[in-house]
Amino acid sequence: MEHATQVALTRRVLDFVDRNTTELADAVYFNPVSTYTSLEQGERERELLFKRHPLFFGLSCELPKSGDYRADDLSGVPVLVVRAGDGKLRAFLNVCRHRGAKVAAGSGSGKRIFVCPYHAFTYDLDGRLIRLSAEGFPGLACEDLSLVPIPVAERHGLIWVQSIPGGDIDVDGLLGGLAPEIASYKLDSYSHYKTATLAKDMNWKLVIDTFLETWHVATLHRETVGPIFQPNVNVFDAFGSNGRLVIPRRSMLQLKEEPENAWDFLKHSAIVYTLFPNALLVWQGDHFETWRSFPVGNDTAKCIAEAALFTPTPPDSDKERRHWERNFDLLMRTVDAEDFPVCLDIQRGFGAGAQPHITFGRNEPALGHYHGSLRKTLGLTPSSG
Ligand code: FES
Numbered sequence: 546m547e548h549a550t551q552v553a554l555t556r557r558v559l560d561f562v563d564r565n566t567t568e569l570a571d572a573v574y575f576n577p578v579s580t581y582t583s584l585e586q587g588e589r590e591r592e593l594l595f596k597r598h599p600l601f602f603g604l605s606c607e608l609p610k611s612g613d614y615r616a617d618d619l620s621g622v623p624v625l626v627v628r629a630g631d632g633k634l635r636a637f638l639n640v641c642r643h644r645g646a647k648v649a650a651g652s653g654s655g656k657r658i659f660v661c662p663y664h665a666f667t668y669d670l671d672g673r674l675i676r677l678s679a680e681g682f683p684g685l686a687c688e689d690l691s692l693v694p695i696p697v698a699e700r701h702g703l704i705w706v707q708s709i710p711g712g713d714i715d716v717d718g719l720l721g722g723l724a725p726e727i728a729s730y731k732l733d734s735y736s737h738y739k740t741a742t743l744a745k746d747m748n749w750k751l752v753i754d755t756f757l758e759t760w761h762v763a764t765l766h767r768e769t770v771g772p773i774f775q776p777n778v779n780v781f782d783a784f785g786s787n788g789r790l791v792i793p794r795r796s797m798l799q800l801k802e803e804p805e806n807a808w809d810f811l812k813h814s815a816i817v818y819t820l821f822p823n824a825l826l827v828w829q830g831d832h833f834e835t836w837r838s839f840p841v842g843n844d845t846a847k848c849i850a851e852a853a854l855f856t857p858t859p860p861d862s863d864k865e866r867r868h869w870e871r872n873f874d875l876l877m878r879t880v881d882a883e884d885f886p887v888c889l890d891i892q893r894g895f896g897a898g899a900q901p902h903i904t905f906g907r908n909e910p911a912l913g914h915y916h917g918s919l920r921k922t923l924g925l926t927p928s929s930g
């Protein structure tokens with residue numbers, strides 16, 4: 546992040562603390578409960594977000610070498626992402642052209658070919674079918690039976706995939722002006738530490754919502770991360786449909802005593818970037834975490850959330866590994882053990898019919914921006930706010 550931006554953000558934080566306030570939206574935002582319960586909205590989301598919109602897939606370091614691959618069905622469409630022989634990523638529908646079995650599962654490395662487990666149709670890293678029995682399939686040609694390519698893009702150490710064929714992914718357009726800032730983190734040199742996959746009985750958007758304000762930190766997380774962060778101070782900026790939510794550590798107040806040109810804003814912050822529509826890139830002071838969230842089938846009250854931790858360099862001592870393990874453990878204790886149980890209650894509460902909408906206060910601007918962006922992308926009428 547440019548130092549001028551770091552200074553500007555630090556000043557905003559210090560000003561909010563001085564005035565005992567935080568970033569405020571123009572108005573209260575009323576979010577319809579149907580956002581989380583409507584089958585019709587769920588169907589639109591699966592079509593317009595999880596099929597047609599490019600989705601953040603992961604970091605480049607998860608597939609560093611030619612022959613590395615990851616198969617993933619989380620969007621509802623089976624996809625296979627591979628680093629091909631030329632070092633570039635390819636993505637395909639993970640659907641064998643014979644009778645449709647998945648040609649790869651999970652993730653791994655060192656592949657030179659993918660052999661379908663059903664009848665051994667064999668594809669190269671570019672998705673080309675290698676051979677076809679002339680006796681069994683007269684008149685058919687390998688060239689016509691390649692795996693179906695889907696758009697993939699890799700920029701600034703991040704990967705995006707679109708689950709249906711056609712078109713290109715415009716990363717700059719997707720990032721809405723965040724590209725230079727994301728590039729400055731040099732994520733292409735990071736290392737993957739660990740991923741956890743969590744199945745929850747709640748709408749997929751509650752996973753994102755829980756990160757989009759930190760007003761609740763002083764209460765819900767008082768035993769975990771409460772002591773670390775300045776209570777109820779956020780700085781928020783929108784970048785197209787994405788957002789940047791700054792969560793200052795209490796230690797940021799020390800910067801008042803230091804000259805501006807020495808301010809290290811990043812050391813004293815967590816930063817939640819929303820990667821619209823279903824992912825987060827989270828700076829945690831000395832490393833990054835990512836979250837992705839997906840609906841499960843057509844059930845609006847089931848989701849799969851995936852959390853991953855990435856380190857600036859590969860851990861090369863037990864001390865470092867313990868440090869990252871403690872970080873991952875704190876993440877799970879905070880989000881899985883404290884946030885998600887409340888989200889499950891919220892989802893059950895939606896069914897109680899207590900109210901037609903939930904309310905995002907002016908001090909929760911990132912939530913209104915996120916849900917406003919979702920409604921726009923889904924072609925739904927804006928919520929009154
Ligand atoms: S379905 Fe793949 S080889 Fe038959």
Ligand SMILES: [Fe+2]
Nearest residue numbers: 755761766884
């Ligand atoms: Fe939380």
